[in-house]
Amino acid sequence: MTPEPLPAMLRRLRTSHGWSQARLAAALCEASGHPTVTRNDVSRWERGKRVPRFWLPYLARVFKVPRERLEMATVADTGPDAADTLSSLLPLGNAVAPLSARNGSRVGQSTADDLAARAHGLRLADDVLAGGDLIGPAFRELDAAVRVLRESTHTNAVRRELLRAVGELAQIAGWVASDAADPRTEATYRLGLDAAREAGDGALAAQLAGSLGYHLVNNGRVADGAALSVAAVAEGGPDAPGKTRALFHDRAAWAHTKAGDAQAAMRSLGAAHEALAEDSGDAPEWAYWVNEAELEVMDARVYTELRRPLRAVPLLSRVLRGYPVTSTRERALYESWLAVAYADANEPEEAARVAARVIELSGDVASARASYRVQVVLSRLANYQDVPEVREILAN
Template sequence: MSDDRRKRFGAYLARMRRKANKSQRQLAEMLCRISGTASVTRNEVSRWERGERVPTVWLPALATALGIHLDELERAAEHARGDDIQNGTPSPAETLAILLPDHGEHLGPLASHVGRRIGMSTADGLAARAHGLRLADDVIAGGDLIAPAFRELNAAIRLYRETTHTEEVGRALLASIAEMAQIAGWIASDAGQHDQAERAYRLGVSAAREAQDSTLAGNLAGSLAYQLSNTGQEDTGLSLAQAALEEAGPDAPGKTRALYLDRVAWAHTKKGQNQQAMRALGEAHEALTEDGADEAPTWAYWVSAEELDVMDARVYTELHKPLRAVPLLQEVLSRYDATHARELALYLSWLAVALADANEPEEAANTTRRILDLTSDLTSDRTNQRTRVVLAKLEPFRHVPEVREILDEHAA
């Protein structure tokens, strides 16, 4: 059995547990109640999540406890055990099959809903698919995921338009469409399709507003602001990042406000506004520690103190403060989820730049080697762009043997 597969399954199981708002101990206790035994402990759940073991007989109880489909969980466990393919790492299609099953399993064929009245169970199924896309984006690069993402988004839009439903169900459908538009836009941006991403973001803002979800609308506007800041439209990016924070409002959960403030900080950074950027970073950390900060929507599951630390370090790097950036990045990256190869490579790229700024070319070269290994088969425009930045940063150190070797290998 592949250790990597077990660890990926463990990380998947941990995400599902956190989504269900359960601790490892609570999950173990619930499994005991469901099964009528007392044979599952917190330590056993921890072993599953660390990838030391893959549960078998406990899968039905786990599906019930976590509120996920048993066939989805069984496929994920089968993949972890290596029953589905004999050799190699899973392809994007295989990973997507685990996280985003065929439409029929959650929603039924779309044609069967045309003209029919649908209820909240269908809306819940659509929300589950939106979350499946988010989880897929954690481990699949944009070039591999863009086509499935926009198929999901277009199917969701047709579902809303071609059925009848109550006002409450309609709002839930619109919210899921907005969530799908946000992640589809993010995926398109990662694939380098910025116009397509912008169209998705703008559609999502409209859907979120119609669903009366200002926090979600803020996430979409902030996502577009981040893209604009990174593609040479710094003034518009800053204005939109600030507008996104205002759109969400002061009553938005602390975790989401922290995210929007981080985007404001980045937008200031891209404009060279150091003091404003540092102030926004501080406000982001304050927002994350507010009472009720954990009461955030599902789509904000990834926002954490570690992610804020990464943004801090990125800002420090852009502002040429390597003595602050390097230790912060090294600490976060020492415990970062290795299955998130794209994010790991991106964060390492800022570490490599900071090391070069700190006049540590050998360490910068070693870090660059890790980036190149991670991105060798990633279809991500983001990682391609950052790799070019890192290689250009190393050029003044060509006289260092470790640097010269990398630059000669990757001259193109």
């Protein structure tokens, strides 16, 4: 039986609820907390002009249907278009428009809010797009925010918010640059760190320091990155929201692992789970993605790096069963650790099966990290060249 195409499915679900396209758009804005969906967007989805990959979890929520049904309807699609995704997530207009307004170059809180919304739009786009797709837009948005900060006049209170927005944009631009193997990564993170500290936002400063530490660790500067990751925990402080502290401890755990300090890594993993359990719902918007499943992924990554596959395999398998198929890059990365864990557990057939999926997923995303992980998986499988399933993978 031919699966129902996504455009027809969305139209059927909407009409069965008695909703107009505008009513569905309003429901999605309310469910996501991100008011950028319009009736025109819904119309494009139902005509097959765009694929609402980012919005699938929210469509499932408002229609009260399993997310997997919607995701399966997108499998035959060629993938999300970067321009379309960004147009649905970024606020309308030009970030530097206030500089040419009638009142000269004086800006207020609304401009700072707009820049913060642009940062969050990029973060949401990063959930479904890779660094190579976002590198241009991310730096255009960051450059525009820096220009507004430098060329406008504003009150001290607004300046703090503009600095915070620059810090947030620098964090996501640095993350995108790291994923794209762009040489501007470190300088971008340091720009954001300076802005966050001047704004007096300790949690954001820790986020940027931890992000830079993570980048350094993953690019061969383990000692520097580990020191910075540990410093980020201290910079965030014990009073930072639980979600943010969990994130900082998780990055420290990874740094300790790469530095060969297994005991410190285990302590940091435990501290991350404790911090998340203490979260009171006051975390900043940029920590929206931190949850128990993501912490379990880091647990499993650490266990894999420490050659403890019997701990890693069950964790990764459970998380991946419920992970969105639209998050192609993350699935490729997480499955790469699963493939390595299977190899370490002396299960080469399973390792080869997962490796084939990693290779397939990585071929669809413009991510240097995903490409690197493919090479790691293939290197680990080389120990099992006498296994037919592995030999087939290595031969292709």
